[in-house]
Structure formats: structure tokens, C-alpha cells
Amino acid sequence: MIKRLLIILTLTAIAFGFYPLAWGVEDARQLSPLAAGYVENSVEELGTSNVVTAIVVSYRGLDTLGEVTVLFAAAAGVTLLMTSGNPERRKKRAASRGKDGKDGKDGKDGSEGGSDKARRQGSELLAAGAAFLFPIIWLFGIYIFIHGHLTPGGGFQGGVVIASAVLLIIFADCRQELGHTVLQLAEALSGAAYVGVGLLGLWMAAGFLDPRFLAAGEFGELFSAGAIPIIYSLIGIKVGAELTGIVDSLRRCS
Amino acid sequence: MMTQIVLLIGFLLSLTGLWGLMTRRDLFRMIISFSLLDTGVHMIMVGIGYVKNGTAPIFDEALAPAGAVEKVVDPIPSALVLTAIVIGLAVTALMLSYAVRVYTARKSLSVEAVKELRW
Numbered sequence: 001m002i003k004r005l006l007i008i009l010t011l012t013a014i015a016f017g018f019y020p021l022a023w024g025v026e027d028a029r030q031l032s033p034l035a036a037g038y039v040e041n042s043v044e045e046l047g048t049s050n051v052v053t054a055i056v057v058s059y060r061g062l063d064t065l066g067e068v069t070v071l072f073a074a075a076a077g078v079t080l081l082m083t084s085g086n087p088e089r090r091k092k093r094a095a096s097r098g099k100d101g102k103d104g105k106d107g108k109d110g111s112e113g114g115s116d117k118a119r120r121q122g123s124e125l126l127a128a129g130a131a132f133l134f135p136i137i138w139l140f141g142i143y144i145f146i147h148g149h150l151t152p153g154g155g156f157q158g159g160v161v162i163a164s165a166v167l168l169i170i171f172a173d174c175r176q177e178l179g180h181t182v183l184q185l186a187e188a189l190s191g192a193a194y195v196g197v198g199l200l201g202l203w204m205a206a207g208f209l210d211p212r213f214l215a216a217g218e219f220g221e222l223f224s225a226g227a228i229p230i231i232y233s234l235i236g237i238k239v240g241a242e243l244t245g246i247v248d249s250l251r252r253c254s
Numbered sequence: 255m256m257t258q259i260v261l262l263i264g265f266l267l268s269l270t271g272l273w274g275l276m277t278r279r280d281l282f283r284m285i286i287s288f289s290l291l292d293t294g295v296h297m298i299m300v301g302i303g304y305v306k307n308g309t310a311p312i313f314d315e316a317l318a319p320a321g322a323v324e325k326v327v328d329p330i331p332s333a334l335v336l337t338a339i340v341i342g343l344a345v346t347a348l349m350l351s352y353a354v355r356v357y358t359a360r361k362s363l364s365v366e367a368v369k370e371l372r373w
Contacts, residue, residue, distance in 0.1 A: 004277075007273070007276045007277060010272075010276070011269060011272065011273055011276075014269065014272065015265075015269060018265045018268075018269075021261070021265075022258060022261045022262050022265055023258060025257060025258065025261065025302070029305070029306060030305065030323075030324070031305060031323060031326070031328055032328065032330075034330065035328045035329060035330050036323045038329060038330070039311055039322055039323050039326055039329065040322075040323055043313065043319040049312055049313040049314060050311070050312045050313075051311035051312065051313075051326070051329040052311060052312075052329045052332045052333045052336065055329055055330060055333040056333045056336060056337065060333060063337075064337060067337040067340075067341055070341055070344075071340065071341055071344050074341070074344035074345050074347065074348045075344060075347075077348045077351070078344075078347050078348050078351045081348070081351040081352055081354070081355050082351050082354065082355075151312070152310060152312055154336065156336055156337055156339075156340040157336075159340070160340060160343070239340060242344070243340075243343070243344070246344065246347045249351070250347060250350070250351060250354075
């Protein structure tokens with residue numbers, strides 16, 4: 001009882017704290033000085049059409065590197081939690097796999113045991129549709145992260161689109177094998193290249209993750225804005241590989 | 255007015271999420287509450303960045319770089335939320351896999367089953 005009262009009190013207090021913020025706020029008439037500076041200078045300094053990209057990749061590039069690190073930590077945590085970090089347990093699990101095959105982490109050997117609630121296979125329609133759509137979705141994801149400096153898109157969105165294509169394939173056929181070596185290589189190399197490009201900026205331009213060590217090019221062209229398309233593509237590959245890894249380790253095919 | 259509506263929905267979502275986090279015992283419901291809280295915070299951030307009659311800060315034929323400062327919304331909250339959404343997705347996946355592990359170990363999805371977290 002006292003607990004419920006406390007919860008209600010806390011929520012009311014927070015609601016009262018929110019209230020002036022929600023109703024007192026006027027629609028802003030102009031940008032804050034910092035935002036105005038970004039909008040005014042991004043074209044001249046970096047040559048990006050998309051100001052958000054200029055902020056994510058360049059002005060706040062270090063924050064983005066941090067966020068990619070958080071993403072990596074989360075993906076590593078998922079893999080660790082789902083594929084039992086304890087070696088003895090893993091051995092036991094591998095031994096028991098032959099018997100009931102329920103815990104197979106990548107599920108390729110899940111069917112032998114014939115567990116009671118076997119997952120329904122993806123239908124013919126889904127399989128054909130997934131096979132047809134997979135390259136298109138993949139291409140769309142790549143388009144999104146390559147054009148991150150020109151259109152509303154970027155590495156994070158493109159990476160998620162790419163991972164969603166893999167999710168579709170896994171829906172269609174749960175036992176689909178993924179190239180783990182390729183995934184790990186893509187993730188590790190793109191992450192290292194991201195930092196490498198950042199260091200190149202430190203060496204050849206004004207600072208860490210400064211994309212201006214490449215020529216700015218013509219405004220609005222695909223190959224413009226210095227290294228921003230390269231950095232965003234690397235982020236896209238990394239995010240795509242990490243989320244694909246998450247999707248892969250979360251599946252259960254028994 | 256637009257901003258108020260977005261902010262209000264955001265606050266309601268956040269409050270719902272907080273309420274769920276404080277009252278629910280089921281791990282999956284707590285994760286859903288956390289996602290609600292997450293979404294609410296994103297909406298609040300985007301709502302605060304709105305400028306009256308502003309458009310997306312992306313230059314093209316319709317929006318010339320010169321004089322754009324008067325016409326665009328604040329790009330900084332958008333940049334923050336852009337990454338926060340993807341991070342939220344990964345963190346949700348992390349929480350879900352934790353829930354799966356708790357269920358495998360304790361055969362229960364209740365937080366009460368995780369006695370080590372009691373204090």
C-alpha cells in the first residue's frame with residue numbers, strides 16, 4: 001500500500017515537473033546560436049547538403065564514435081549472453097545438443113531431437129519473397145548510407161535497413177547459415193577504418209575526425225564533402241554487421 | 255501548438271514507461287516500459303528542436319543554403335535522436351537477451367526470481 005502511494009506520488013511529482021515544460025514552451029521562432037552556426041557554416045566548411053550529417057559525422061564526430069562504441073558493447077553483450085560465456089556450460093550444452101538439440105545456438109542441429117513445439121517453417125511465399133527482396137533491400141541500405149551527406153539518411157539508418165534484410169531471410173529459413181567470419185571481419189575492419197580515417201583527419205586536417213583532408217568536391221555531388229561519405233559508409237557497415245550479429249544470436253530455431 | 259502536442263505525447267509516454275518500470279514485475283513488461291520511456295524521451299527531444307514553420311535542415315532545390323537559418327528546424331536534437339534510436343534498439347536487444355538468460359536459469363520471468371539484485 002505504502003509502496004503504491006510512493007509510486008503515485010513520484011509520478012505526480014514528475015508530471016508536475018514536466019507540466020511547465022510542456023505548456024510553457026512556445027514554438028521557437030529562431031534557432032539557438034549554436035544550431036544557427038552549424039546551419040550557416042556547414043555548407044561552406046564541409047560541403048554537405050544534410051546539416052544533420054555534418055553534425056553527426058564531423059562537428060560531433062567524437063560523440064558518434066562513442067555511440068558506435070556503445071552499440072558495439074551492446075552487441076558484444078548480446079552475443080555473450082546468448083552464447084553462454086562459461087566454457088564448461090558450453091561443453092555441456094554441446095554434449096546435450098546431440099540428445100535433444102534444443103539449445104543449439106545457431107540452430108542448425110535443432111531438428112534431430114524432434115522437440116514438441118517445433119517452429120513452423122517459413123512458407124514458400126515468404127522464402128521466395130525474401131530471396132527476391134534481399135538484394136533490393138541490401139542495395140537500398142547501401143544507397144542510404146552512401147548518400148548520407150545529400151539526403152535524409154546515413155550510416156545508422158542504412159545499417160538498420162541492411163540488418164532488416166538479414167532478419168527477413170532468417171524469418172524465411174531459420175537455419176540459414178550466416179558467414180560469421182565475414183561478419184566479424186566487416187565489423188572489425190570498418191571500426192578500425194573509422195578510427196583510422198579519424199586519425200588521418202588529425203594528421204592531414206584540423207583535428208580528429210575532420211573530413212576535410214579530402215577535397216570538398218562540388219556541392220551536391222555524390223563524391224563531395226570530403227571524407228564524410230567514407231566515414232558514414234564505414235559506420236553503416238559497422239552498424240549493419242553489429243545488428244546482423246544481434247539478430248543472429250537472438251534466433252532460436254528449435 | 256504542434257510542439258505542445260508532441261511534447262505532451264512524449265511526456266505521457268515517458269510517464270507510462272516510468273510507471274511500468276516501477277510497478278511491473280515481469281521482465282518483458284519492464285523492457286516494454288523501458289522502450290516506451292525511450293520513445294517518449296526521443297519525442298521530447300525532437301519536439302524541443304522544432305522551429306515554427308521550419309523544414310528539415312537538408313539543402314536542395316527548395317532550400318538554398320543562403321538564408322536557410324530562418325527556415326529550418328534545429329538540427330542538433332535530430333542528430334542526437336538519430337543515433338539514440340539505434341542505440342535504443344541495441345540496448346533493448348541486450349535487455350531481451352538478459353531476460354532470456356534469466357528465464358533459462360530460473361524458469362521464471364519475474365524480477366523477484368533474480369534474488370541477487372535484492373537489497
